[in-house]
Amino acid sequence: xxxxxxxxxxxxxxxxxxxxxxxxxxxxxxxxxxxxxxxxxxxxxxxxxxxxxxxxxxxxxxxxxxxxxxxxxxxxxxxxxxxxxxxxxxxxxxxxxxxxxxxxxxxxxxxxxxxxxxxxxxxxxxxxxxxxxxxxxxxxxxxxxxxxxxxxxxxxxxxxxxxxxxxxxxxxxxxxxxxxxxxxxxxxxxxxxxxxxxx
Numbered sequence: 649x650x651x652x653x654x655x656x657x658x659x660x661x662x663x664x665x666x667x668x669x670x671x672x673x674x675x676x677x678x679x680x681x682x683x684x685x686x687x688x689x690x691x692x693x694x695x696x697x698x699x700x701x702x703x704x705x706x707x708x709x710x711x712x713x714x715x716x717x718x719x720x721x722x723x724x725x726x727x728x729x730x731x732x733x734x735x736x737x738x739x740x741x742x743x744x745x746x747x748x749x750x751x752x753x754x755x756x757x758x759x760x761x762x763x764x765x766x767x768x769x770x771x772x773x774x775x776x777x778x779x780x781x782x783x784x785x786x787x788x789x790x791x792x793x794x795x796x797x798x799x800x801x802x803x804x805x806x807x808x809x810x811x812x813x814x815x816x817x818x819x820x821x822x823x824x825x826x827x828x829x830x831x832x833x834x835x836x837x838x839x840x841x842x843x844x845x846x847x
Contacts, residue, residue: 649699657686657693667693676710679739685712700731719743726775736763750776752815798830816840
């Protein structure tokens with residue numbers, strides 16, 4: 649349908665903007681947190697978009713980053729999750745933070761999102777925890793550690809699921825315990841996992 653919109657920023661409202669594309673004004677709904685990233689009026693803006701077709705109207709949703717659009721589409725496939733709820737999630741948390749919250753099963757963080765209660769948080773975790781790829785879980789570029797990626801891949805080869813082992817890897821990484829080679833880190837994680845299973 650409409651993959652992206654590129655044009656002049658004409659108007660800016662509370663939850664949407666108007667973009668002039670060759671003389672046509674497109675109203676695009678965007679997460680409020682993206683408002684601060686917009687250029688000044690009259691300047692060019694590029695948004696990755698999703699067209700929602702309803703019974704009586706069309707709604708165009710736009711995002712500054714491709715990963716935001718990808719997560720938006722993923723959220724729409726969760727039972728009971730509508731476009732408004734998906735926008736609320738993207739307004740509260742960036743995709744990387746959301747993916748980590750899902751895989752580490754952090755219900756407390758998810759419940760802080762406006763409109764997300766305990767039932768919705770549980771449903772998000774249940775339906776998405778095994779659908780998040782290793783690429784989506786990698787740390788942000790300036791903190792990227794390829795050795796941790798290699799360890800995760802090795803653990804998956806050994807039969808561990810991402811949702812099963814990633815919370816432990818994330819915890820050990822945050823404590824600075826994974827600073828050795830892939831083999832050393834793998835041994836540390838497996839040892840910690842054994843201790844965890846005995847509790």
